[in-house]
Amino acid sequence: MKKILIIILLALMSACSFNYEIKNSDEDIAIIITSDLHYIDPSLSQGETFKSAQELSDGKLSIYIDKLLDAFIKETVKRDPDIVIINGDLTYNGEKLSHEALAKALTEFKKNDIQALVIPGNHDILNAHAYDYSRDDAIYYTDYITVQDFREIYKDFGFTNAKSYDEASLSYLFEAGEDLWLFMLDSNTYEENTNFAPSSVGRIREETLTWMSELLDKKAEDTTVLVFMHHPLLNLGGSSSYVLENDDEFKEIVDKYCLPLVISGHIHAQNVKEEKGDQVTFKNLGISSLAVYDHQYTELVYHPAKTIDVTTHDLDMETYAQNEGITDPFFKDFRKNAYDYFKKYSTTRLVGSYSGEDISEVLSAKLLDLKGTFNCLLFSGEGYKLRTVLESDPDYEEIQKYRESYALSFFRDLSVFANDSTKLHIDIETMIK
Numbered sequence: 001m002k003k004i005l006i007i008i009l010l011a012l013m014s015a016c017s018f019n020y021e022i023k024n025s026d027e028d029i030a031i032i033i034t035s036d037l038h039y040i041d042p043s044l045s046q047g048e049t050f051k052s053a054q055e056l057s058d059g060k061l062s063i064y065i066d067k068l069l070d071a072f073i074k075e076t077v078k079r080d081p082d083i084v085i086i087n088g089d090l091t092y093n094g095e096k097l098s099h100e101a102l103a104k105a106l107t108e109f110k111k112n113d114i115q116a117l118v119i120p121g122n123h124d125i126l127n128a129h130a131y132d133y134s135r136d137d138a139i140y141y142t143d144y145i146t147v148q149d150f151r152e153i154y155k156d157f158g159f160t161n162a163k164s165y166d167e168a169s170l171s172y173l174f175e176a177g178e179d180l181w182l183f184m185l186d187s188n189t190y191e192e193n194t195n196f197a198p199s200s201v202g203r204i205r206e207e208t209l210t211w212m213s214e215l216l217d218k219k220a221e222d223t224t225v226l227v228f229m230h231h232p233l234l235n236l237g238g239s240s241s242y243v244l245e246n247d248d249e250f251k252e253i254v255d256k257y258c259l260p261l262v263i264s265g266h267i268h269a270q271n272v273k274e275e276k277g278d279q280v281t282f283k284n285l286g287i288s289s290l291a292v293y294d295h296q297y298t299e300l301v302y303h304p305a306k307t308i309d310v311t312t313h314d315l316d317m318e319t320y321a322q323n324e325g326i327t328d329p330f331f332k333d334f335r336k337n338a339y340d341y342f343k344k345y346s347t348t349r350l351v352g353s354y355s356g357e358d359i360s361e362v363l364s365a366k367l368l369d370l371k372g373t374f375n376c377l378l379f380s381g382e383g384y385k386l387r388t389v390l391e392s393d394p395d396y397e398e399i400q401k402y403r404e405s406y407a408l409s410f411f412r413d414l415s416v417f418a419n420d421s422t423k424l425h426i427d428i429e430t431m432i433k
Contacts (some may be wrong), residue, residue: 047134088266193371354407
């Protein structure tokens with residue numbers, strides 16, 4: 001009997017434990033990346049209160065985030081990557097229940113020998129806006145988490161298997177391969193949160209920069225280093241308020257150590273830009289939010305030849321719904337319904353922005369609708385299509401008249417979101433001078 005119990009115990013321990021095996025330098029390394037889940041535990045989000053809050057928000061399909069997450073996990077397990085990364089804003093507003101439920105869901109990767117890595121975003125820690133929306137009479141407070149809570153809840157998703165971690169933040173270094181390092185950086189300023197709002201400012205702490213530089217001084221010359229952090233290093237979203245506050249200081253490290261690629265989240269849109277330094281031309285790839293159209297995730301494959309291929313994949317929610325027996329009509333034509341939802345609710349905050357004494361109600365409504373169309377393209381990484389959409393619009397000449405006022409954002413978007421960021425091929429050696 002004792003022998004049987006020991007065998008069962010060992011089997012359970014084996015099922016629950018997973019130690020990542022560092023890949024050889026002659027192996028491809030596949031990494032699936034998503035960001036800005038804004039996951040909220042269903043027990044906190046059932047009811048009309050939450051649905052109404054979403055319709056006055058920014059277009060996130062948070063009413064179905066539990067199903068989007070489950071579909072993502074199931075699809076990713078089938079793809080069988082080496083690593084899965086969630087690049088910040090794991091939860092809706094840092095609810096402890098949401099963090100705990102998400103961590104439990106991520107154990108599915110561990111069961112399938114896939115290493116999941118997470119970093120926090122500006123919504124995740126010490127957030128006084130952690131609310132319970134489950135009752136229709138009012139919104140109630142629920143517990144949020146501390147820095148220590150984050151490290152404990154997600155200990156198996158980066159911290160336990162880290163090569164090194166920064167004592168001044170939740171940053172750590174993960175050794176993915178013999179010649180591939182992943183710096184998972186905490187760029188948040190949650191210590192500046194107030195009861196009115198969490199701080200959205202991005203900044204890498206001085207102690208973290210020192211820790212990072214000391215490690216980079218010791219790395220082998222042929223080691224490729226990729227950086228993951230929540231806030232963008234370059235202006236990927238058209239507003240400097242999204243960009244890392246001490247960007248110039250961080251760019252010095254990027255240039256000094258020839259770091260070819262920084263991968264960020266935060267703005268919810270997929271975009272890519274590059275900047276030339278003295279030593280390296282580096283790229284900043286912004287990963288779109290899984291919670292917004294077109295509900296995609298990014299696959300990055302690092303090749304031994306020092307090249308990287310990046311491809312986005314749309315979640316197949318129709319097949320997922322069929323397999324799970326979901327009868328909600330929204331899922332019968334998910335892509336169209338998700339498109340319509342985001343087109344409408346991503347512009348909710350802009351209602352009235354295109355109106356004035358000198359503009360007709362018809363054109364005002366047209367501009368709002370056009371902005372929704374733009375959002376569906378630029379958030380999914382297809383910003384290169386914006387110019388064609390705008391210039392082929394029958395009212396283009398009329399829109400041109402308001403270029404410096406009501407239509408300004410359209411023409412700004414043309415320059416900010418000019419690239420196809422759904423697929424990239426990066427030759428690292430050609431980026432280094």
